Amino acid sequence: MKYWISVAVFLVLALAAALSGVNEYVFYAGYIVLTFVVLSTAWNILGGYAGYVNFGTGAFFGLGSYSAVVLFKALDAPLVVQIVAGAAIGAALGFAVGIMTLRLRGIFFAIATVAILFIMETLMVNWRYVGGATGLQLLRPEVMAPFGSYTRMLFVVMALLAVIAISVARYIQVGWIGRGLRAIRDSEEAAECSGVPTLRLKLFACVVSGALMGAAGAPMPMYLSFIEPASSFSLNWGVSALAMPMIGGTGHWIGPVIGALLLGSIQQIVTVTISNEINVLVVGVLLVLFVVLAPDGVVGLFRKWARRSSR
Amino acid sequence: MIFSFDLLFEAVLFGVLLGCFYAAVSIGLSVSFGLLDVPHVAHPALMIFGSYCAYVVAGWGLDPILAGVVLMPAFFVLGVLIYRFYYETFERRGSDAGVRGLAFFFGLAFIIEVGLILGFGVDQRTVQAPYIGSSWVIGDYRIPYRMLVAFGVALVLTFCLSIYLSKTFTGRAIKAVAQDEPALRLMGANPVRIKQWAFGIATGVSALAGAMVIIVGPVEPAMDRLYIGRTFCVVVLAGLGSMTGTLAAGLILGISESIVLMMAGASWAPAVAFGLLLVVLGIRPQGLFGR
């Protein structure tokens, strides 16, 4: 119950902020941070809960973006339809990759996600309808009242998506599915011999993860008024979506959120004040530091500190 | 597109040379991932780092291949250190090693890539040598000398490593540790030291491989991403643990890429390695000669 109250409060605050006179930049940056909340939460459902690492978050995210563009260009589809389509296509891609490689060891799945990423990029580079390598400029439709700008509206949309993603992750984690995924992560062979349908559960996690990533990608072209393959399908999305849960903590749904808020904010600051390259360096260094020194992430550190101070 | 047998033959010829080159750059991964089971997604990044090191050393007047050879001992040491660190931090602790190990190497690859961007910028770098830029002309066909050089070095490298692994004591120990670590322990050998030695060799070889990369064409820091596809494609297609398979797999990839390049152009070529990798994973994940 506490959870749903917090959710309601968060959404009300987000809406109120969007309708207020707060600086436009807050929403510009906030949208990106919220996108990362969705991506890292989605990543964690397969990576943190089940232990299967996805390097190719960009493939699902970018595919969501491109399907939104295609629907917008061909059918003038509204944002809601774009998002649902993004989720559906992300789910389909998750199923396809999963059925092909989740029977194999974790590293093969990871490499397959990189392969999908590059193949998607190559396909879009060679597809003139969506602008090929140079990309496409997009004309946004009229902004829906009561929002003052498109960015503010997208901010609220992404806040809603973030709530959906976190709620899904929480539901999975707390229930019997979560226990099964954790068993798979701890010892897949023992899980299978304890009655856990490992392939099915992994596929399920992969499909849900892919759907959320695809949904997160759908509003992106509208946010940028632009789409192009190189940035949509960049491996950088992958390293962020992986680093944020690993830094925040992979065992609990709050971990990716903490990681996304922390790292996402740091990224915004560094990119604006220093450079984009240093930004990627910071992500890489923080990832390695946490993986080596604090494997249970911020959540783990907090738990240790709580245990120590209760003595 | 005009199809002609001449073009096809030239593409296949080029593909054979390219394939041997791909085999050579994948040998390090064949050892570190194929034999030692280390999820070494940073292998291509280390190799490109080797390319830049060769660029610097070649800039002091040394021939690029020689530069690569000169760098091998330093890279060997680097490899030993990396493996030691990986082992102590991840394999020892057992649980969750898979996810964290993968994340570690992924992060490492990014750190190397950005380091190169900060050090050298995003522009492409090339090296100069008498055999770069000219071609061997036989009849209607032109074979670039630099490809022949890469082909030659590749064969020598593969041959030497295969001999080492099958004829020397340490080499056989490396193969043994891949197959039956407990038995090796019972024989008194220390598996960790053997693995660290093997990883060192794999990384040392990557220095020479990196030199070949920059001989074959210009390099830029983000190239490691492309080579993840090529090296893993070769290693998986060959079958984990098979050295000779690496050559065969390299040839298959090289010829496929060359033909696609001829028929569909450079915008499609990057996808070949990744596509082939997916096909192998989907149909025959143990590869051609896998254990």
Next chain:
Amino acid sequence: MGAPLLQVKAVSKHFGGFTALSSVSLDIAPGERFGLIGPNGSGKTTLINCISGSLRNESGKIVFENREISRLPAYRRTRLGIARSFQIPRPFHSMTVLENLLVPSAYVIHLREAEGEAMALEILRSIRLADKAHVLANQLSQVELRKLELARAMAAKPRLLISDEAMAGLAGAEVDEVLDILFRLNESGITIIMIEHIMQAVMRFSQRVVCLDAGRIICEGTPQAIVGNPDVQKAYLGA
């Protein structure tokens, strides 16, 4: 015997060029206490893996309660009533002892959390591990891990339990404790296949013993007959 509980019919398994099992056949009667012995590398664990479904045999059939299960994935076989423990314990290390048992109780018996906990505690009490119920599995001692392996298999309410070297590395009293658990399980109606190197345990426990060597069955009979068999002695001593 009457209708056998488990039938292994001419099962073979290869790993590349290496033959791990070569046309192995045996029948297990319901309620039987069956011992499987053989030197290291003889194929015992491979056979167990083929029965439990962790591996697929290339030829031959595995029939359980008159139903062919050779093509079924392992989790289905567990749900049909075959449970196993692992030679090297594989606990769910991020979970407590109790939570470890909640996995089979949820996925095999389909119990809800509360009922599952009740059942799990009962099992833990029966093997004297209840005091560790809320301890993380990665903090247990060797013998406690072995008991957890068995407890987790028990939580699947199997009709056939395969114990893979559950006593390896344990000392006198600990061996007796584990043996006692297995005896009690058998008395409650569970058929048990025991793989062991500790000969006195095999002798005390088994009604029938089969000896494997290099992927083949070289001897089958009562414990006394097996121990005296020259082929068995040769296999172990490599004369």
